[in-house]
Amino acid sequence: MERLMLEILANEVKHGNRPNNSFESSSFTRVVDAMKDKFGSLVSKKAKHALEKSMQQFCRLNLPSKECIIVGDLGCASGPNTLASVKEIIELIDSESRNMNYGLPYIQVFLNDLESNDFNSIFKSLPLFYDNLEKYGRQSGSCFIATMPGSFYGRLFPDHSIHFIHSSFSLHWLSQVPWGLVNEKGLPINKGNIHIGKTSPPEVRRAYLDKFANDFTNFLRMRSIELMPNGRLFLTMLSDNHHRHDAYNALDLLAMTLNDIHGYREQELRHIIEKEGSFKISHLETIKVLVGDAFGNHAWSLSRGFRAVYESMIVTYFGDSIVGDFFNRIHAFYTMEKSFLDDIKQPKD
Template structure:
C-alpha cells in the first residue's frame, strides 16, 4: 500500500487533482514494468475549520472517474481526511511514503505576537503585513516565527515519513535580489493593506462612531462600510513569504531531510491571462485573494465591508498592473527523509 498525505488541502476542486496526477504517473511506470497497480491510501489534511464536507462529497466522482479511466486492473484507492494543524504531529511514526503541500506552508501558526512598542503603540501601523516602511523589528518577528514553525513542520513530517520517504512542497516566497522602485510594492498583500487603509473612516483617528451618528461627521456609505483605524493597526496577517535562502537554511539546520530539488519560478497575479483588459485582470487577481483571505478578514473587519473592499482592491491592482508586472515568487522544494 502507498500511503500519501496532502497538507493544507482546502476544499476546492483542486484538492484531489495532485493525487490524480500522481496516480497517473505511477500507472504509466508500472505498465512499462509490467507490475500490478499498488493500493493507495490518501489523506487530506487541513485545519478543523476547513469545509471537509465539500471535499468528501467530491470523492465519489473521483472514484468513478478512476474506475472509468483505469479499468479493472487498477488497484483500490481509499481517501480519508485528517483535520488538524500541520505544525505538529498528525500521523503515526514512519507511516507515510509521500507528502505533498501546495501553497500552504507560507501560512504561519499565528500572527507574530506583541507587535507593539514599549509604549503600547502598534509597530506595523497602517499595514496588515510586511511593507516597505515596516520596521526591522517586525520583519525579525515574522522571520523568527517562520523559523520556529518551519522547523516544527519538518521535524513532524520526518517522524511521519518512512525512511527514504519523499516530500514536495510549494510556497509563495520573495526574491530579495530585486530592487524595487519607489512606486512598487513588496507583495500583493501590501496593496491589500493599502486598500484597507483607504477605507479607514475619513473623519480621522480621533473621531468616533458616536460623532458620526450625531451627524458631526460623514459616515461611509453602507456599501463601503466603516473601518476604524484601530482595527487596521491591531491586525497582522498570519503569513510569511521567505527568501529561498531562508527556506534552505531552515531545512539544513533542522537536519532531517536531504534536498533533492530546489527551484524558484514566477507566476503573474492574473495567472498569465494575456488580456489587455486591465480591469478584468485586476478583478481576477482580487478574486483569487478574496477566495483565500475573506474568511479571516471577515472575522476581524466584518462581513459588511467585504464587497466594497474587494471592488476597491481590484481597482488598485488594475492601476498597479498598468505600470508594473505583478508577480508571485514561488519556491518549490523536494526533499528525501533520512
C-alpha cells in the same frame, strides 16, 4: 479571453450571482481554468515538472517492494480544486508503475487541514472522483481517501507510516501572530502593512522569520518521524519578491485596502532545512510570477480571484458589511498600481 470572462459572468448573473453579491469560487475556477487552457500556467507547469521528477525518484526506490502507497496531502482546504493534487500524484504513480512494468499499487490518501475545514464537501465529491479514476484505468476499490484533521505543525500520523507527503501553498500560514510587532508603548511597528511590506522596519521581518523558522522546524521534525525510509516530502510555498522594487504582489494589494502571511526567501528555507537536519534537499527552485502573470493583467478577474480566496477570512475578522467595497478597492488599487508601473517602464525619449 475578455469575451470568455464576460460569458461566464453573464451566466452567473442568470443564476442570481450578480457582481455586487458573493462571486462563487466555482465561477472563479472556471475563469482560471479557461486562462490556463489558453495561456498555460507558469507555476503549475514548473511545479508539475518538479513533482514528476520527485515522483520518478520515489517510485524507483519504493514500487518494487510496496503493494500500497500511503500519501499525505497537508493543508488541502476544501473546494473544486482540493483533489487536483491528489489526482496528479495518483496519475504519476500509475504512470511510473506502467513504465516499470509493475501492477498498479493500492493508494491510501490522507487529506489534512484544520478541524474547521469543510471536510463534508470533500466527502461529497469523492464518488465522482473515484468514477473518474476508474475511467482513467484504476480498478474500483484500489484507491482510498480519508481525512486527518489537525495542525500540521504537530503530529498527524504514526511513526514511519507515510511514503509521500505533499503540501502546496499552505506553509506560509503561521501557527500564530509573531511576537514583537508592537513597541514598548504597545503601538504597532508595522503600521500601514498587513505582512512584511516594502516599508516594514527590519525588526518586523525578523519577528516573522523567527516565527516561521520555529514553525517550519516543527513541521520538518514531525514529518521526519512520520515518513518511512526512502519517503519524500514535496512542498510548494510562497516566496518573497520584495527585492524587486517594480514588483506588485497579492499581499501588497491586500495591504493597500489589510494578514499574518508572508513568503520566505530561498536561502532562508535552505538554512532552516539544513539546520533542522532531518531532510536532504533534492530540489529547491524559485518560480517568479507576479500578480499580473497569474491573472493575465485583468483587474476584473484578479479582484474576483481575491474574493474567492480571501473572502471568508475577511468576513471572519471584519464582518460581511465591508466585503463588496473591499474587493472593489482591490480592483481599483491594482488598476492604479499597474498603470504606474507601466508608465515607469516606458522607454525615455
